[in-house]
Amino acid sequence: MKTLYTTLLCLSFSAFCFAQEGQITIKQDEGLEKLLNLYAENNKTSKYYTIQIHSSQSPSKANSEKNEAEQNFKNWYSEISFYEPNYKVRIGKFNTKFEAQQKLIEVQKKYPNAFLIADQKEK
Numbered sequence: 001m002k003t004l005y006t007t008l009l010c011l012s013f014s015a016f017c018f019a020q021e022g023q024i025t026i027k028q029d030e031g032l033e034k035l036l037n038l039y040a041e042n043n044k045t046s047k048y049y050t051i052q053i054h055s056s057q058s059p060s061k062a063n064s065e066k067n068e069a070e071q072n073f074k075n076w077y078s079e080i081s082f083y084e085p086n087y088k089v090r091i092g093k094f095n096t097k098f099e100a101q102q103k104l105i106e107v108q109k110k111y112p113n114a115f116l117i118a119d120q121k122e123k
Contacts, residue, residue, distance in 0.1 A: 046120070047118055047119070047120060048093050048094060048095060048118075048119055048120075049092075049093075049094045049095075049096070049097055049100035049116055049117065049118055049119070050077075050090040050091065050092055050094070050100075050116075050117050050119055051090060051091050051092050051100065051103065051104055051107050051114050051115070051116060051117070052088055052089070052090045052114065052115055052116075052117050053065065053069055053089050053090070053091060053107065053111040053114045054066075054069075054088070054089040054111070055086045055087070055088045055089070056086060056087060057085055057086055057087070058087070059080075059087050061087075062087035062088070062089050063080065065089045066078050066079075066080055066089045069089060069091050069111075072110055073092070073107070076091050076092050077091065077092055077093045078090070078091045078092075079091075090117060091107070092107075097116070097118075100116050101116065104116055
């Protein structure tokens with residue numbers, strides 16, 4: 001009986017509760033807008049790391065090295081870039097230098113002269 005009275009009392013009090021409505025006003029510093037714009041601009045180009053395994057003046061030699069690298073490191077990004085006068089074979093795209101250095105150790109077992117390159121990418 002006591003629980004019945006308690007339950008009825010709680011229900012009667014809950015009938016008087018109303019949800020609150022209101023308006024939220026956010027005041028932010030003007031510098032925050034500048035920072036957000038700067039952040040967005042900076043993200044258009046961001047840094048990544050890749051591993052260069054070969055450089056030569058012969059496009060056919062660069063192509064054969066790229067094909068060999070694709071066989072040795074399946075599912076890795078690979079590209080041939082031309083920077084006058086050389087064709088450069090690069091593999092992998094890594095967001096952090098730490099990750100790239102770990103993969104470089106693995107790559108140097110097959111390509112002892114391989115090294116890291118920090119590059120920019122357009123988004």
